[in-house]
Amino acid sequence: MPLGDKSFMKFEFRPVSRAPSYNDVTPEKWNSWVWQLQNSLSTLEDFSKHFALMPEEKWAFENGGSVFKVATTPYYASLALQVGEMTAASVMDWHQRSHNPIRRIFMPSKTEHGQLGQQMIDPLAEEVHSANPNLIHRYSDRVLFLVTDTCSVYCRFCTRKRFTGHDSGFVGTRNYLSALDYIKEHPGIREVILSGGDPLTLSNSMLERVLRDIRSIDHVEIIRIGTRMPVVCPMRVDEPLAAIIRKYGPVYMMTHFSHPKELTTEATLALGLLADHGIPLFNQMVLLNGVNNHASIVQALNRRLLYLRVKPYYMFQCDPSQGTDHLRTSVESSEAIVRELWGHLSGLASASLSLDIPNGGGKTSLVPNFEVSREAGVRHYVGWDGRVGEYQNPAGPEELPCDVSDYQSEWEQLKNAKSTIEVPQDVRISQ
Numbered sequence: 001m002p003l004g005d006k007s008f009m010k011f012e013f014r015p016v017s018r019a020p021s022y023n024d025v026t027p028e029k030w031n032s033w034v035w036q037l038q039n040s041l042s043t044l045e046d047f048s049k050h051f052a053l054m055p056e057e058k059w060a061f062e063n064g065g066s067v068f069k070v071a072t073t074p075y076y077a078s079l080a081l082q083v084g085e086m087t088a089a090s091v092m093d094w095h096q097r098s099h100n101p102i103r104r105i106f107m108p109s110k111t112e113h114g115q116l117g118q119q120m121i122d123p124l125a126e127e128v129h130s131a132n133p134n135l136i137h138r139y140s141d142r143v144l145f146l147v148t149d150t151c152s153v154y155c156r157f158c159t160r161k162r163f164t165g166h167d168s169g170f171v172g173t174r175n176y177l178s179a180l181d182y183i184k185e186h187p188g189i190r191e192v193i194l195s196g197g198d199p200l201t202l203s204n205s206m207l208e209r210v211l212r213d214i215r216s217i218d219h220v221e222i223i224r225i226g227t228r229m230p231v232v233c234p235m236r237v238d239e240p241l242a243a244i245i246r247k248y249g250p251v252y253m254m255t256h257f258s259h260p261k262e263l264t265t266e267a268t269l270a271l272g273l274l275a276d277h278g279i280p281l282f283n284q285m286v287l288l289n290g291v292n293n294h295a296s297i298v299q300a301l302n303r304r305l306l307y308l309r310v311k312p313y314y315m316f317q318c319d320p321s322q323g324t325d326h327l328r329t330s331v332e333s334s335e336a337i338v339r340e341l342w343g344h345l346s347g348l349a350s351a352s353l354s355l356d357i358p359n360g361g362g363k364t365s366l367v368p369n370f371e372v373s374r375e376a377g378v379r380h381y382v383g384w385d386g387r388v389g390e391y392q393n394p395a396g397p398e399e400l401p402c403d404v405s406d407y408q409s410e411w412e413q414l415k416n417a418k419s420t421i422e423v424p425q426d427v428r429i430s431q
């Protein structure tokens with residue numbers, strides 16, 4: 001290793017430099033998540049103050065308001081500027097601007113409006129698996145509870161555009177209570193995943209109410225919170241929030257970092273606080289064209305996350321949600337990334353490449369196939385570095401039954417917990 005080669009050192013995380021027009025904002029305001037949300041950039045005028053907009057982006061603001069809401073926090077906009085953008089006064093090559101990974105995540109573009117490839121408003125067919133508009137029961141043992149439709153940043157790749165960003169806010173009382181009743185009436189439901197929208201846009205008191213109500217249901221074992229707030233508004237994470245989440249544990253936090261540049265000093269402090277409170281942290285990323293679709297970026301993100309006590313969990317193939325063709329990548333290129341990482345990145349630092357089968361088929365894992373031949377009882381594999389090996393099934397007696405008496409009824413209950421929601425035949429055909 002050459003002396004002074006920093007690439008071999010542990011990681012350096014940098015604070016976000018505020019965009020110049022925020023220099024007069026007091027630290028109290030800047031570090032308030034409420035101020036960040038109240039001062040979100042959402043209009044052409046807001047964005048033009050900071051960004052030299054490309055014609056495609058201007059077009060999207062002027063003509064495309066109806067497709068999907070636009071908003072970003074001042075913090076995340078500042079990060080985009082820091083990462084590669086210059087202020088409107090600066091000259092910068094358009095190509096370079098459009099390849100700023102952070103900017104690509106939140107900036108609308110005319111490309112979203114073309115009729116390109118697969119364009120689905122509900123790619124996961126969540127509506128047909130819904131007990132009510134805010135509760136999705138797709139898998140046997142768990143439900144997805146959409147507690148709000150509000151986000152602090154509207155990601156252009158969002159899967160749930162049909163639901164997110166309609167300014168409804170917290171789930172209405174009728175749907176809230178009926179969702180709780182549904183969970184109570186289905187004892188096989190062992191896990192409730194809070195999503196939306198972003199559950200951490202709720203106030204502490206609203207969030208605590210939700211956590212308390214769910215935790216009071218005897219058969220619910222695990223609560224998950226899916227959130228991008230540690231990425232786009234890390235000031236949301238503070239001692240009072242961590243204390244509430246800890247109180248109703250086990251609560252797993254699923255963060256959504258998609259690029260190593262999102263791991264700022266502010267974000268690492270937020271993650272550290274949650275980890276210090278004993279809150280298990282997992283990360284789900286989405287592979288995005290021109291953002292993170294390269295093995296070097298994925299490994300950089302995952303190793304840093306692991307160092308920060310966040311387990312890389314899923315690496316998702318981007319869903320064919322409406323207006324996402326320019327952000328989606330091919331399955332082949334995603335598989336090539338996994339193949340390249342295999343053997344170079346530990347299992348702890350690796351996320352599972354997963355594709356949600358359109359039409360509500362659920363997740364499927366995409367793993368490289370190392371099997372090269374198969375005969376009765378014998379399989380041959382070639383390892384990541386080319387070494388070939390043979391695995392023989394045991395030559396001994398038949399496999400023995402094991403004593404399942406303590407667990408069989410629990411398993412039957414879980415397997416049969418799937419909702420009684422009637423799924424239309426044309427959706428079931430593909431399962």
Ligand code: SF4
Pocket residue numbers: 150151152153154155157158159160164196197198228
């Ligand atoms: S934070 Fe999640 S739900 Fe909200 S816009 Fe982004 S991807 Fe969609």
